[in-house]
Amino acid sequence: MVAVTTPTEPIAAPPVVDETERPVRRIGLVPSASMITGAAIGLVWFWIPLGLLVIGVSSIPSIIGFALAAVVFVYLIRGVDRVERLRSEAVFGLGIAEPPRKLSHYTGFQRWAHQLWLDVSSVRFWKSFGHHYLRMTYDILATAIAFALIVFAFAGPAIATAIDNSDDAADLSFLSPPLAWLLALVALVAAVAILVFAPALDVQIDRWLLPPSPTAALQHEVSALSDARQGAVSSAQAERHRIERDLHDGVQPRLVSLAMTIGLAQTKLDTDPPQARKLIAEAHDDAKSALVELRNVVRGIAPTILSDRGLDAALSAVVQRTENAGIPTTLNVYLPRRLPEEVESVAYFVVAEALTNVATHAQASQAVVTVRLDDSAEVLYVSVFDDGVGGAEAPAPDDATGLRGLADRVRAARGTFTVSSPATGPTIVTAVLPCAS
Structure with missing residues (x-):
């Protein structure tokens, strides 16, 4: 399977969410329950990622053992980061932007290995690791103190009263029952206060470590703009x-x-x-x-029909030419509104060039074009499928035509471009284009 990808993920700076515009639950039943649940799970979970890290470091002389431990550790922290962000959103209502993640530009196994290295060497990865352990440690300590106070509140007066009423243990009495009841009341109030108000610090930990750092976001934006400029x-x-x-x-x-x-x-x-x-x-x-x-x-x-009547009409004309060439083509378009001119132009040329390749080289019996706008994410998805022979490859670096030309167009629009084309077919050309108004 041959894959052609642009070297970076869809690149727009992560959106900055103004948390003053959304309610944030710092205290309440849900945050308290989350803290208690996190502490209970953390008593067991605390040692698993840490143990993998220790095993990986201690297994460095054994390449296979170190590699296996490292791979599991990376995937574990990736999953932990995702779960922590979902928890933060569900429990506290925080809409924290996800830090940019650099993607490998290689293909196949080399891409997978290089992506692991990019992840483990990124600030985002270790911030996720640090955030998870800081929050888990805090939840365990806060919950443990609260439950210790509750145990004292219920057991302390009883023990003090029993010792006071026992003739044999009179010398062991160091706390009078009235003082024990007073301290029990104080301990109970303190325990409730911890369980109620301690989650507020969880919110701050999330705000400290989950968002992208300004420097990383700026570097990502500079890299994205440089890549888009090169593509243009x-x-x-x-x-x-x-x-x-x-x-x-x-x-x-x-x-x-x-x-x-x-x-x-x-x-x-x-x-x-x-x-x-x-x-x-x-x-x-x-x-x-x-x-x-x-x-x-x-x-x-610049097709006149594209500027006059929009992307739907322009693609219909392209599909009609392909059908005239003897290849039945289905066009599925969902566009509730007109898109920016640059996005329409790039989407048009992706479909036009892909269908030209289908008519010229694919020996296909059918083709399917799908263009769909995801308004919530402000992203346009474009795909062209054919059931002909595969083997589509990007040209050499000095040949800026065909698939490479399409990849450059999409990259200039700060989108992603992929080609899946195993030797026996089918071929799927996909472009994802940001299209914020």
Whole structure:
């Protein structure tokens, strides 16, 4: 299976949530229950990730043991990070933005191994580890103190009264029953106060360690902008080369032929009018053919139907051309509103180029185009499926056409582009484009 991906994940800076606009539950039944539950689970869970870390470090001389422990540890902390964010949202109502995660640009096993290294060497990974253990330790201590106070509140007066009433243990009495009842009342109030108000510090721990650091977010944004700029430059160069090739190979020879035919007609106009008329008719046909080729070149730059009638109509025209080439094509479009011009243009060219490849190389019996807008995430999903032969690969780095050209276009729009094309087929071309208004 061949996969072509852009080197970074869909890149927009993580949204900053204004927590003053949403209710935050610092205290209450749910936060208290969460703290108690977390403490109970933590008594067992506390040692599992820590034990894996210790085993991994102690197994460094054994490469296999170290690798297995490291892989399990990384996946464990990934899962812990996800669970902690869900807990923070569900218990406290915090909408904390997820820190950016750098993705590997390799494919296959190399991608998986490189991604593990990127994760374990990131600040985000160790902040998640530190947050999990700090919060778990705090919950265990707070809950343990509260329950110890409750035990004293119920057992202390009884023990003091029993000792006071026992003649044999009179010398052991160090706490009078009235003082024991007073301390029990204080301990009970303190225990309740801890269980009620201690979760407020959990909120602060989440706010300290779960959000992305400003420096990391800024570095991620700079990297994203640099990558998008490189994609825009590569895409512009590819487009310029395509226009030059189309004009040089198509329109220019047609215009040269037109000029020569008109020149011959001028020489025959006085001496051989019938031949001159014939040459003028040929020139007229050449002019119409040149206009058609010019329209094709312009359509490759900015299709008029796209700007006038939108993405749905433009894709319908592309699909119709594919069906005229003998490949039944299904178009599924869900677009409740017009999208930004750049997003529509990139989506159009992804579908157009992919269907051109299907008609030219795939030997497919059918194709399916799906374009869907996820309004909640402000993301446009574009996919082109065909059941023909696979093996689609990105061209060499110095060939900025075809799939590579599409990848550059999508990268310039700060989206992701993938191609799944095993040798026996099918082929699926997918683009995910951010489309915030």
